[in-house]
Every structure is written in structure tokens, then in C-alpha cells.
Amino acid sequence: MAVSEAGIQPATVAAAAAPRRKPRTGLRVILPAIWVALVAVLVVAADFLPVPSPTHMDFDAAEARPSLAHPLGADLDGRDILSRLAHGARVSVIVSxxxxxxxxxxxxxxxLIASFYGGVPRMAILGVLDAMLAFPSLIFALGLTTVLGPTLLNVTLALGIMSVPAFARIARANAIVLLNREFVLASRTAGAGDLYVMFREILPNMAMSLVTYALTVMSIMIVAEGSLSFLGVGIPPPTPSWGSMIAEGREALERAPHVCLIPAFAMFLTVLSLNLLGDALRQKTEAKEGGLS
Known part of the structure; x- marks a missing residue:
């Protein structure tokens, strides 16, 4: 039986007129937030946990499985994995x-400079950014930490420099779009200078995009720091880090897999949680911008 357009039209109109339901905050946001909060608690309470010092060696407990004495077991030198995991989280959080x-x-x-000004400033900035993006980021960080020395400050500095081009590209792309918006033109008409427009008009309106991307970069920095520590040019011992714990545990992966897998799993969950939170924030920002357009 054919259905007439007149019979369909009211239902279609009613469906179109019905207000859209706001997406609920599900487990894909709650669980990552809980894990990130747990990592934050470990960072703050690392010195107060009822476990041995992360550098204390108990050779009788070497490669011990999880027990009451060592809740997550002990590594190859008998050091408590939970204690080293908590103190290693500090390194990951500081760097990330x-x-x-x-x-x-x-x-x-x-x-912002590259979006506001043309000529030599734009060409110089974009040229340097393109050169940095063309060079492998991890190799750059590896070389810089090797030259300056494997300290927490140098590792953080190397990874921070490595992230500048990506943030600059995102900032420039957002600024170019906002430059032609009505509130920017009105500010220009009122006699506002470039610095005022940059930091009072443009920057606040692209802050959420930058913060959203920063969450993703935080997860990348955790992996990058872990990679440097795994290669032996990260945070030097005796300071524990998740990457160095994974590197030390790989030697006994067959007979004591927990020594390597526990810090690897902690890193995996932290990176996944930050990515999920960043994705949720991005979707919320896009939905809000779509509602305002």
C-alpha cells in the first residue's frame, strides 16, 4: 500500500521539531576520569603509602609475585613495584x-604572529615550523637529551620543544578563521591594536580547541618519555619511571612477566584515559559551537 506524502509530512515535521537530547556522560568518560584521578592521588600520596622505598632492595623478594608484603610484586632487584609505580607516576605527570x-x-x-602578519615574519615562522615537523620528533628529543644530559628538566624541555610546531599550526588555523568574525571586525573598527585583538578577542575564542589538543599531547608525552627512558636516555636512576621499569622488566618477561606488564598496563590505561577525555571534550566543544552557529 502506498503512503501519501501528507501522511508522512506531520510525523517528519514533528521529528524535526523535537529537541535533541543531550548526550549523556557515560562510562567512556567516567572510567577514564576515575583512572586519571587515581594516578593523581598516587602522585600526591607516593611518599605516604605503606610500602617500602622505591629504591630499597630486598633480594630475598626478587621477582616476587603480588602478595600482602608487595601488593603488585617486586622487580628483579626486590624493589616494590607499587612504590616504584607511584613515584614513576610523578615523572610521567610532570613531563606530561x-x-x-x-x-x-x-x-x-x-x-598568532604567523596569522596576523605576512611577509618575512610569516615566512620565517612557517619555515622553521615546517623544518621541525619534517624532522622525526623522537629522534630530535633523543639527540637533545643526549647532548644536554638525561635529566628531568632536559627531557621536559626536549619534549616541550617537540610539541611547539603542532600547537602553532592549530593556533594559526583557528586564528585565521576568527580574524574575519564580526566581533574582531568590530574591535578593529573601535581602534583596538593587534595585541588587544590577539589576546582579548582571538585567544579566548580558540582556548578550548587548544586545551582539547593539549590533552592528546599529554598522552603523547607520556609515551615519548617512556620511550626515552626505555632507550636509556630518559630520567636517570635511581629515580623510577614507567619507561625504565618496562625496560628493566623485559629481561625477565618469561619468568616474571608482571615486572614489565604492570607498568606497561598503567601507561596504557593513562594514555587511553587522556585520549578518551580529550575526545569527549572535543565533542562537547563542537556541539556547543554547532548550537551557537
Whole structure:
């Protein structure tokens, strides 16, 4: 039986007129937030946990499985894995926060300059950014930490410099779109200068895009720091880091897999959680911008 357009039209109109339901905050946001909060608690409470020092060696407990004495077991030298995991989280958190912050500040500044001004400033900035993007990031960080020395400051600095081009590209792309918006033109008409327009009109309106990307970069920095520590040019011993724990545990992967797999699993969950939170924030920002357009 054919159905007439008149019978379909009211239902179609009603469906179109019905308000869209806001997406609920599901487990894909709650669970990552809980894990990130747990890592933050470990970072703060690492010195107060009822476990041995991360550098204390108990050779009688070498490669011990999880037990009451060692909740997550012990490594090849009898050091408590939970204690080293908590103190290693400090390294990951410091690097994953400080390095993107360096890239965010300098990348945003250079991106704004390249979007506002043409000629030599734009060509110089874009040329340097293209050269940095063409060079393998991990090789750059590896070379810089080798030359400067494997310290927490140098690792953070190397990874921060590595993230500048990406932030600059995102800042420039957002600024170019916003330059032709009505509020920017109105500010120009009122006599506002370039610095005022940059930091009072453009920057606040692209802040969410930069913050969303910063969450993704944080997860990348955790993996990059772990890679440097795995290669032996990250944080030097006796300071524990997740990458060095994985590197040390690979020697006994067959007879004591927990020594390597536990820090690897912690790194995996942290990176996954940050990516999921960043994706959720991006979707929320896009939905809000779509509602305002």
C-alpha cells in the first residue's frame, strides 16, 4: 500500500521539531576520569603509602609475585613495584603537564604572529615550523637529551620543544578563521591594536580547541618519555619511571612477566584515559559551537 506524502509530512515535521537530547556522560568518560584521578592521588600520596622505598632492595623478594608484603610484586632487584609505580607516576605527570605547557605557550604565540602578519615574519615562522615537523620528533628529543644530559628538566624541555610546531599550526588555523568574525571586525573598527585583538578577542575564542589538543599531547608525552627512558636516555636512576621499569622488566618477561606488564598496563590505561577525555571534550566543544552557529 502506498503512503501519501501528507501522511508522512506531520510525523517528519514533528521529528524535526523535537529537541535533541543531550548526550549523556557515560562510562567512556567516567572510567577514564576515575583512572586519571587515581594516578593523581598516587602522585600526591607516593611518599605516604605503606610500602617500602622505591629504591630499597630486598633480594630475598626478587621477582616476587603480588602478595600482602608487595601488593603488585617486586622487580628483579626486590624493589616494590607499587612504590616504584607511584613515584614513576610523578615523572610521567610532570613531563606530561610541563612539556605540553611549553608547546602551548610558545606554539600559540608563534601561531598568532604567523596569522596576523605576512611577509618575512610569516615566512620565517612557517619555515622553521615546517623544518621541525619534517624532522622525526623522537629522534630530535633523543639527540637533545643526549647532548644536554638525561635529566628531568632536559627531557621536559626536549619534549616541550617537540610539541611547539603542532600547537602553532592549530593556533594559526583557528586564528585565521576568527580574524574575519564580526566581533574582531568590530574591535578593529573601535581602534583596538593587534595585541588587544590577539589576546582579548582571538585567544579566548580558540582556548578550548587548544586545551582539547593539549590533552592528546599529554598522552603523547607520556609515551615519548617512556620511550626515552626505555632507550636509556630518559630520567636517570635511581629515580623510577614507567619507561625504565618496562625496560628493566623485559629481561625477565618469561619468568616474571608482571615486572614489565604492570607498568606497561598503567601507561596504557593513562594514555587511553587522556585520549578518551580529550575526545569527549572535543565533542562537547563542537556541539556547543554547532548550537551557537
Amino acid at each position: 603537564v610541563a612539556a605540553p605547557l611549553i608547546g602551548l605557550v610558545f606554539g600559540t604565540f608563534f601561531g
